[in-house]
Amino acid sequence: MTDLKQEIFIKLSRYQKDYQEYTKCLIRGIQIPINGKPEELVRQIFIHFLIKESELFPDIINIAVEANNHDIEIYKKQKNDYFKPHQYPLIIVEVKREDVNLKTHYNQIERYLKNSCCNMGILYNYHEIIAFARKDNRFEVNHLKSLRDLQTLILQSNNNDDDGLLEFEKAQNGTFDSFAYLISKYGKYTTNTVIFKLKQQKSEIAGYLFNMQGNKVYYDVCGKNFEKQQSFDSQDFEKLISIAY
Helix, strand or coil, X not given: CCCHHHHHHHHCCEEEECCXXXXXXXXXXXXXXXXXXXXXXXXXXXHHHXXXXXXXXXXXXXXXXXXXXXXXXXXXXXXXXXXXXXXXXXXXXXXXXCCCCHHHHHHHHHHHHHHCCCCEEEEECXXXXXXXXXXXXXXXXXXXXXXXXXXXXXXXXXXXXXXXXXXXXXXXXXXXXXXXXXXXXXXXXXXXXXXXXXXXXXXXXXXXXXXXXXXXXXXXXXXXCCCCCEEEEHHHEEEEEEXXX
16 A cells, blocks of 8 residues: 555655755645645645546636635536636545544534535545535544545535526526525625626626515615615516626
8 A cells, every 4th residue: 555655756746946855736836845744745645636636626626725724625616607606615624644643633624614614524644534524413424445435425515506507597598586586595795796787777787785675676786885775676687697706
């Protein structure tokens, strides 16, 4: 069985600089010294698998490193460039040095998952891969045999699509009921910007803080201060342009 040191020399691209040996992070593009950063090198092995071996990146997943104080976040790849609302990560990964007892970090990963509204987490120290899956108000813990098992979990999680994209495409074609569904789900806060067009108006409108009362839609215009929320009647809606975080 290949050990971590062998894995690093086999898989990671290495180069010399100022008498030190480095590798480059495939996500951040920063140089990482081979000696002196054991936890970072475990992370690079994990990232190497996602990018070079899993066949998931970049068509199925996006990857964030050192985001929101998490070692790695794996996100679902958005299928439509005009529909990119805020999303929670599919999986949060916490990596440790290869000599770390992962059981002592169960509380840490579970705390990360709860705070981030994420349903799946991974603890990884090269020798062990421990998966956490949310079931109601608790987490089931499973030991994976290899990173290939993680690939299966990602594909299963990624297939749990909601009807957001379908409703978005309907709203793009002028279906108000779909627009109403989307603003109730994505437009109630300042998190996402919703761009839409009304009949009899030439300019597109960028808004947030949407709410509906009967057939009337209320919203704030992004970047502009009005004493009252702006509004329009449902029959004045022409089409949705985009929803973006």
